[in-house]
Amino acid sequence: MQNSQLVVNEEVAQLPKRNTQILILEGLGCANCAAKIEMEVRTLPGVHEASVDIISRKLAVETEESTNIYRLFAGIEGVVKRIEPDVKVIPADHQAVDQLYNSEEDSLTDNKQIIKLVAGGALFAAGIILDLSSWLELTVFLLSYVIIGGAVLLRAIQGIALGQVFSEYFLMSIATIGAFLIGEYPEGVAVMLFYLVGEILQDRAVNQSRRSISSLMDIRPDYANLKTADTVRRVSPEDVNIGDIILVKPGEKVPLDGQVIEGTSMVDTSALTGESIPRQLEPGQEVLSGFININGLLTVKVTKNYHESTVAKILDLVQNASSKKAPTENFITKFANYYTPVVVFAALAIAVVPPLIVEGAVWADWIYRALVFLVISCPCALVISIPLGFFGGIGGASKRGILVKGGNYLEALNYVETVVFDKTGTLTKGIFEVTAVNPCQGFTKEELLEYAAYAEVYSNHPIADSIRKAYGKVLDETLIEDYKEMAGQGIRVRINSKEVLVGNSRILTGYPAENQANDTTGTIIHVVVDKLYAGQIIIADEVKEDAAQAIRDLKRLGIKQTVMLTGDVAGVGKRIGTQLGIDQIHADLLPADKVDQLEMLYKSKSPKGKLVFVGDGINDAPVLARADIGIAMGGLGSDAAIEAADIVIMNDAPSQIATAIKIARKTKRIIYQNIVLALGIKSIILILGVLGIATMWGAVFADTGVALLAVLNAVRIINTKSI
Numbered sequence: 001m002q003n004s005q006l007v008v009n010e011e012v013a014q015l016p017k018r019n020t021q022i023l024i025l026e027g028l029g030c031a032n033c034a035a036k037i038e039m040e041v042r043t044l045p046g047v048h049e050a051s052v053d054i055i056s057r058k059l060a061v062e063t064e065e066s067t068n069i070y071r072l073f074a075g076i077e078g079v080v081k082r083i084e085p086d087v088k089v090i091p092a093d094h095q096a097v098d099q100l101y102n103s104e105e106d107s108l109t110d111n112k113q114i115i116k117l118v119a120g121g122a123l124f125a126a127g128i129i130l131d132l133s134s135w136l137e138l139t140v141f142l143l144s145y146v147i148i149g150g151a152v153l154l155r156a157i158q159g160i161a162l163g164q165v166f167s168e169y170f171l172m173s174i175a176t177i178g179a180f181l182i183g184e185y186p187e188g189v190a191v192m193l194f195y196l197v198g199e200i201l202q203d204r205a206v207n208q209s210r211r212s213i214s215s216l217m218d219i220r221p222d223y224a225n226l227k228t229a230d231t232v233r234r235v236s237p238e239d240v241n242i243g244d245i246i247l248v249k250p251g252e253k254v255p256l257d258g259q260v261i262e263g264t265s266m267v268d269t270s271a272l273t274g275e276s277i278p279r280q281l282e283p284g285q286e287v288l289s290g291f292i293n294i295n296g297l298l299t300v301k302v303t304k305n306y307h308e309s310t311v312a313k314i315l316d317l318v319q320n321a322s323s324k325k326a327p328t329e330n331f332i333t334k335f336a337n338y339y340t341p342v343v344v345f346a347a348l349a350i351a352v353v354p355p356l357i358v359e360g361a362v363w364a365d366w367i368y369r370a371l372v373f374l375v376i377s378c379p380c381a382l383v384i385s386i387p388l389g390f391f392g393g394i395g396g397a398s399k400r401g402i403l404v405k406g407g408n409y410l411e412a413l414n415y416v417e418t419v420v421f422d423k424t425g426t427l428t429k430g431i432f433e434v435t436a437v438n439p440c441q442g443f444t445k446e447e448l449l450e451y452a453a454y455a456e457v458y459s460n461h462p463i464a465d466s467i468r469k470a471y472g473k474v475l476d477e478t479l480i481e482d483y484k485e486m487a488g489q490g491i492r493v494r495i496n497s498k499e500v501l502v503g504n505s506r507i508l509t510g511y512p513a514e515n516q517a518n519d520t521t522g523t524i525i526h527v528v529v530d531k532l533y534a535g536q537i538i539i540a541d542e543v544k545e546d547a548a549q550a551i552r553d554l555k556r557l558g559i560k561q562t563v564m565l566t567g568d569v570a571g572v573g574k575r576i577g578t579q580l581g582i583d584q585i586h587a588d589l590l591p592a593d594k595v596d597q598l599e600m601l602y603k604s605k606s607p608k609g610k611l612v613f614v615g616d617g618i619n620d621a622p623v624l625a626r627a628d629i630g631i632a633m634g635g636l637g638s639d640a641a642i643e644a645a646d647i648v649i650m651n652d653a654p655s656q657i658a659t660a661i662k663i664a665r666k667t668k669r670i671i672y673q674n675i676v677l678a679l680g681i682k683s684i685i686l687i688l689g690v691l692g693i694a695t696m697w698g699a700v701f702a703d704t705g706v707a708l709l710a711v712l713n714a715v716r717i718i719n720t721k722s723i
Helices: 002-014 031-042 069-083 094-101 104-129 134-161 168-181 185-216 310-319 327-357 363-375 380-399 407-415 445-455 462-471 547-556 570-580 591-602 621-626 639-644 656-690 696-718
Strands: 018-026 047-053 058-064 088-091 224-227 232-235 245-248 258-262 265-268 279-281 298-302 402-404 416-422 428-439 480-486 490-495 498-503 523-529 532-543 561-565 584-586 610-615 629-633 647-649
Touching: 018 069, 031 047, 031 058, 031 069, 031 327, 031 380, 058 069, 069 088, 104 134, 104 185, 134 168, 134 185, 168 185, 168 363, 185 696, 310 639, 327 363, 327 380, 327 407, 327 656, 363 656, 363 696, 380 402, 380 407, 380 656, 380 696, 402 656, 407 416, 407 610, 407 629, 407 656, 416 591, 428 445, 428 462, 445 462, 445 490, 445 498, 445 523, 445 532, 462 523, 462 532, 532 570, 547 561, 547 570, 547 656, 561 570, 561 591, 570 584, 591 610, 591 621, 610 621, 621 629, 621 639, 629 639, 647 656, 656 696
Parallel strands: 416 561, 416 610, 561 584, 610 629, 629 647
Antiparallel strands: 018 058, 018 088, 047 058, 224 232, 224 245, 245 298, 258 298, 265 279, 402 647, 428 532, 480 490, 490 498, 498 523, 523 532
8 A cells, every 4th residue: 555655656756837826707607608718728838727617706726836827828818809899808817806706898798788788679669669761770770670679790801800710790780781772671680679678687687696696605804903002093904914813893803813912802703604603702712704793802923824714715715716617518518619610511501402392492491590590609608607606605604604616516516426434533523531540459540640641741632632631730851851653553652761662453453451441432542651651642523513414414315325534443433423314434544544445435435426525624635535526525615625625614514515415416406407408598599590480589588598597596505494
């Protein structure tokens, strides 16, 4: 196992290092164009992967470390300008992201569109109602057409000039110009009119969903009250340094991570954990950015700068989650690239073939049918509603204190068959207390605790903390010699010239079995002094209140098996696992053993099934990395947890795993509804169009109506209260 791990590490070390660049595509509105930008950026030199999120208007580009960023940026600008000439490419920063979600430009664009709709619509109505001469009728409808659809025509011409023929603008232009050429003036204008109405409603729905989702993560602090020798100044959180003192007044957001040094208050942690119950903070306790101070004045010593703070990490995680696309998103993008050209050539065939081979077929009738075919061919309902669905699912999960790092992980949760748990800190609270001290003959309880406390003086493990707390006296570190940690066993140390071994049963190899008493009510720490077995210390860890409920919920959801992997002794592992109703229990495991057990579990799952590992994100990094989906108990923002896992549960509640799966299933259900809705209605209209039953009015209404319904349906995912 160690040799294979060494080979893997060497291979990883030889892999080229990669960087991720985030760019804002300001003004991007066409979902189909976004897919084209993504595909073309992937072909640029030095680009390993590219992902465009139409909802957040962000382009994430993964590059080799040696890539010339300035040349790459120029190449990306070239691609964007060729596909969407009016879109600006700007580097992402906090200000750019804020403007993205709260853009005044969107409101201004909406107002311009409404003015065009009113003016052009009035002329359109006049042309239908009034009895006009043929030339005057053509003039009125043509003027209405230019006002309403002029921008579409211009974009189509720009696209053709830049080699981007198969766009929604081209399709709408060909269909409407064709209607004018065969004398169907009202229908030509009506297509553009309905298209404009649909675009306005769709844009408003998408913008509203952007604001709704961004409001879920409205935790970025606006300022910090920096305390100096003689005054308190309001400054930007970025300007506060580690060690500075800040004041947090009632009603304010905590701007930076720190430690309370003065004051007592209740704080609202719901923005991070999804929990509505406030918690009390007192001097000496840790406070995290993103908390909201409720009723007291807190004086806080800053322990992390803003960019390393919990709120910054969470915002970065959630805002960039959409760059990791789910397989369904990638499929729809590829589907759209083939779908539009196929429909265009099919429309051409409908216009030309029947009049040539069917006796009595009228060219104008079949051209009209082909134009109906073109109108309904735009795939935007699919291309925009699918990523919006995953975007909403991730936002809804974050509202519940579940941070999902990408749509790919959210979709993978639908196929979970096996959930594997670590014990300590995951199913149990990880808060240890010494419940018994059992010395052997020749040793007292005080001596046993003293030897163990000195041996654990340098350890930051919760068990070590509990032993030092139980000893309760000041430790003189000058008495310690030859301190050595023995992986998977314990500690060997010389204390005041005596050799002391402290650890689990593995450290007792060679010692008489009768001295190795067992107690399955807790974790057993054995102590050996100068090769004499001195006794054992029993340490108990309490099971989390919702752990049993979490296992029951998973089984109700159809999860095939639950497994617990623990380094604790078999007796303790079996007791807790049986108490919770876990299917398989594996104890006495080293970290490498956990990976081996995971490999064995992989062999028992189906090819499509997924395996989840749930750990505390600190000691379980190898297993979290090996699992299909790694879920970490975030410990209210543990850095290690946020870095190591694919999904982070911020309130440490194992019952949230079932909630995450429910959100994933709701997301999938709504996305599949959109796919069936869009493809089903489009297929029906396409068939009716070929048969000459559907008109262009119905086609454009179906196209824009389906897009709007799909967007509104996707926005439903954000609401997770009923889950």
